[in-house]
Every structure is written in C-alpha cells, then in structure tokens.
Amino acid sequence: MADAYISGIGFHPFGRFPEKTLKQIAAEAALAALENANLDADGIDAAICANAYAGLLNGQESIRGQTWLRAIGVGAIPIINVENACAGGGSALHLATMAVRAGAYERILVVGAEKMFLGDNARTLAALATSSDIEVTEGVGMQFAALDAIRVKEVMHDEGLDEESLVWVSAKNHANGALNPNAHFRKGLGADAIRESRMIAAPIRLFMCSAISDGAAALVVSREPGRQGVRVRASALASAPVRARQGADSTAVRAARKAYDEAGLRPTDLDFAEVHDAVAPLEFYYYRALGLCAPGSLSRFIAERGSARDGAFPVNPSGGLTSRGHPVGASGIAQIAELVMQIRGEAGARQLARARRGIALNAGGWIGEDPAVNAVHILEAA
Amino acid sequence: MTTAGPDLRVKSNAHVFLLEGEGVGAPGLRATCCRICGAYSLGRVMACSFCLSRELDSCAAGQKGEIIEYAMSDHPAGGFAAPYAIAMVRTSEGLTLISPLVGNPSLFARGAPLHFVLVDRDEAGVTFAYAAGDQAA
Numbered sequence: 052m053a054d055a056y057i058s059g060i061g062f063h064p065f066g067r068f069p070e071k072t073l074k075q076i077a078a079e080a081a082l083a084a085l086e087n088a089n090l091d092a093d094g095i096d097a098a099i100c101a102n103a104y105a106g107l108l109n110g111q112e113s114i115r116g117q118t119w120l121r122a123i124g125v126g127a128i129p130i131i132n133v134e135n136a137c138a139g140g141g142s143a144l145h146l147a148t149m150a151v152r153a154g155a156y157e158r159i160l161v162v163g164a165e166k167m168f169l170g171d172n173a174r175t176l177a178a179l180a181t182s183s184d185i186e187v188t189e190g191v192g193m194q195f196a197a198l199d200a201i202r203v204k205e206v207m208h209d210e211g212l213d214e215e216s217l218v219w220v221s222a223k224n225h226a227n228g229a230l231n232p233n234a235h236f237r238k239g240l241g242a243d244a245i246r247e248s249r250m251i252a253a254p255i256r257l258f259m260c261s262a263i264s265d266g267a268a269a270l271v272v273s274r275e276p277g278r279q280g281v282r283v284r285a286s287a288l289a290s291a292p293v294r295a296r297q298g299a300d301s302t303a304v305r306a307a308r309k310a311y312d313e314a315g316l317r318p319t320d321l322d323f324a325e326v327h328d329a330v331a332p333l334e335f336y337y338y339r340a341l342g343l344c345a346p347g348s349l350s351r352f353i354a355e356r357g358s359a360r361d362g363a364f365p366v367n368p369s370g371g372l373t374s375r376g377h378p379v380g381a382s383g384i385a386q387i388a389e390l391v392m393q394i395r396g397e398a399g400a401r402q403l404a405r406a407r408r409g410i411a412l413n414a415g416g417w418i419g420e421d422p423a424v425n426a427v428h429i430l431e432a433a
Numbered sequence: 434m435t436t437a438g439p440d441l442r443v444k445s446n447a448h449v450f451l452l453e454g455e456g457v458g459a460p461g462l463r464a465t466c467c468r469i470c471g472a473y474s475l476g477r478v479m480a481c482s483f484c485l486s487r488e489l490d491s492c493a494a495g496q497k498g499e500i501i502e503y504a505m506s507d508h509p510a511g512g513f514a515a516p517y518a519i520a521m522v523r524t525s526e527g528l529t530l531i532s533p534l535v536g537n538p539s540l541f542a543r544g545a546p547l548h549f550v551l552v553d554r555d556e557a558g559v560t561f562a563y564a565a566g567d568q569a570a
Binding site: 176177180186188193205208251255294296 | 446448472475476484501502503510511521530561
C-alpha cells in the first residue's frame, strides 16, 4: 500500500463573517490549499467535503461540496460529501487517506467548512443538539455544554483536579490562539477573565467554551510528498461502542489504539497533539485517552504544565477549538493543518521547539455514553 | 368506582418514554427486553444489545436509577429555562441515558438514588425526568 501525504493546506480564517456565504468561505480555503500544493483546479482527481449543518442553518442540502468547488472551477471529478458531526473533517481525511493509499486517486482535495453564526444562537445550538440520537435526547434539555460539564466533572473526580486546572488550560489555549492569525479569538484571555466569565454549566464558564464560528480549512492529500509533504503515518476512525456487548473502552481509546497500532508507535514517540477541546477542560479527557499520561497522574501533568507550548508534550498549540473557534465541519481539518504547519516549521510565533511527529483527535456527536465518532491521525515529517 | 384510562397527554419526545397505557409496566422509559438473555436495551432496537438476538419484547423500564454525574445548566436549551439540572443516569436495569433532574438540587450527587417521574411542561407537553430518592412521596 502506498503512503499518503499532506502536500497542501489552506484556511479561511475562523470567526464571524455575516457578509460571506458558506460557498465563499469554503472556496477561499480550497483555493489556498491548491495554491499551497502548487496546483490549480485541474490538478486534483477527487474531492471530499465535510460539513454538518448547512442543511439546518443555511438551507443547502446534499450537494454542498459540489456547490463550493464549482465556485473555483472544479467539476466532473468525484466529489463526496461527508457528515459526521464535529468529526466530519477527520472522517473526510480518513477517506481521502484510504483512497490515496489504495491507489484509487493521485491527489484528493479535502475541504471542511461551516457557517454557523446567524445572529440566532438558540437556532445554532438546537442544530448542534441534533448530533445526538434525537429519539433519545429530543425534549430532554440536551445541550453539549452541559454534557461536556458532566464529562469534565467525571475527570475532575477521578483525577482529583480543582477548578483552577480548568482555568489554566483555558488560559493556555487562549494564549496560543492569540498567536494564530486564523483564530476566532486572539485577545489572549487571561486567567482572571476566564475565572470571572459567566457560568454556562458548572464548572464550565463562558471563556472555557469554543465559540459559534464560521470558517473553513482544506488539505491536499496526495501520493507524492510534493514540495513540503508531511506523511500520514496513521488514520483511524471509531464509533461509540455498544458498551453492553463491546466493553467499556471509549470511542477515543479505541480510535487512538487503532492509530498507534497502525503506526507501530507509542505516545512517547510523538511530540505534540491537537485534540477536540469543545470546552477547554475536555483536553484532560483526551490526555488520558491518547495515553499522554497514565490514569492517576493527570494532576501532576497539569501542575507541571506539561501541555503548555514549552511543556513536555504541548497540546493545542493552535489555540484549540476554544480559541481558534469551532466551525464544525472545518475543525478536524484545521487540526491537521496545524500539525502540518508545526512539522514544516511554518507555525510562526507559536512554533514548537520539537515537532517532528504529531497526533490529532477529532470528536463528533454523542450516542449512548460516548462521542459518536472519533478520528485520530498521526502525521510526521516525510 | 372509576377506572383510570390511558394517559392522553402530548409527549415532548415520542420515542424514549411511555405514558400509562402505552405498554406493560408504563409509565417509564421505552425499552426492549430480550427473551433470550433477559437484558434491557434503551428505546426501540432490532437486535439485543447484549446477545444480538431478534427475540425481543417492548417494555417499560427505568423506574429507578442513580446519578452517574450531573451538571446545573445556566443556559436555556430545548425549551428548558435556566437554571436546570441534567444528568447521566444509570437505571436499575443498566440502561444509561441523559435526563433532566427535578426536585431539590441539594440532593443531586454522584451515586444518588433516583426515581422516574413525569413532568407537565404546559405547551411543551409532558416530559420525563428523574427525581432524587428511591420513590415518589
């Protein structure tokens, strides 16, 4: 089986762009990725496009990717649309990686985009809530912030963490995001501002949460490394287990295990990570799932600032979803783009000292007791 | 002597819970019981979550449970006015679900016993929730 490389990356900044359509936002990122890979619209032989809510929020169903890419002159080639909630981006990359490795395509454009800011937060939050099993969650006050609060409280209880650890990790991500020109929030909110922000669902406060954002990110996945290619060392996907029969390992643990097994690597072989901090303290959940620290040692890892940019194992140097923002279909692609920038040495002021090999975990939806989907990728210098 | 008829109230969720008269053992959570292994699965399933058998019966479940963990939401959602409590609940049959909590918040805690209740929510119809304690007063 051949290798797959990321030979191009592109962004439309994350933020609020009421004057732009989803098509414009997606197309800008797609053009940037093609340019970064030194390609034009005829240089790809397939495209895979990730989006979650364009139907509910923007009225565009079904052929979203085709509409985006027509705006940049792309047609005729296979264009596949992927919906996997917030893990749509990681899922799209998984499909592209498999297809390139199998030799089915030479170069695949992967685009993730979302336009979520409508000036009606209740409508956007209602759309987000549909990324759960609505037969079970409709009419029960389901909201992801409250669910995330429950998950964070579980980790706090298991690991003996206090609320200051939540403040610290949120401030870390905001400080990193302040150095990211594509981030939604670049003010570098400090601990005091986070601590004093209003409660959303205790212990989660407003400035610990990712925002409703517009934005897009894109990649070119290719058989050849190209000018500055980064190799996809592992690409793994898992769904929420039917715990009754399949055991208690979470979606994240399963996806991470598959990725490590595929790559023949262990956590100690990696240098940094981008994880799905829909609320910043959820990072702690993923430190354990990815094996960055053993159960029971999380408080020491946090006390030692292990996941800071200058720590033993930096996590979310981009600012994470907390600061970069969370246009749902784009977030997983943006994580990969950050890995690529770090590995290439192109991350500017937030460049890590050691970034030869990184891991990204993209989570989406909820079903049963787990996120419905986790996509885990390991990337390394080619 | 009058006989109680079926509960004709409009439900906020058509799938996850049963009103009196809608199934054996109702009101309670809608569940599927396996005739082969005896296990319960939440909602309508086509194969047992434990043994994959297709020999299934619809049933009501979840009259009792406990809090796995909960959160107090200060943000309204889904027709629920803030503040309100929402929890991961494990029922006595081993079912796990997200549910609103009602009653005295000082009684909400990890492992606290719960019992199933129906809650009238005016225009939103009737919904289910869990209340602290082993049984209704």
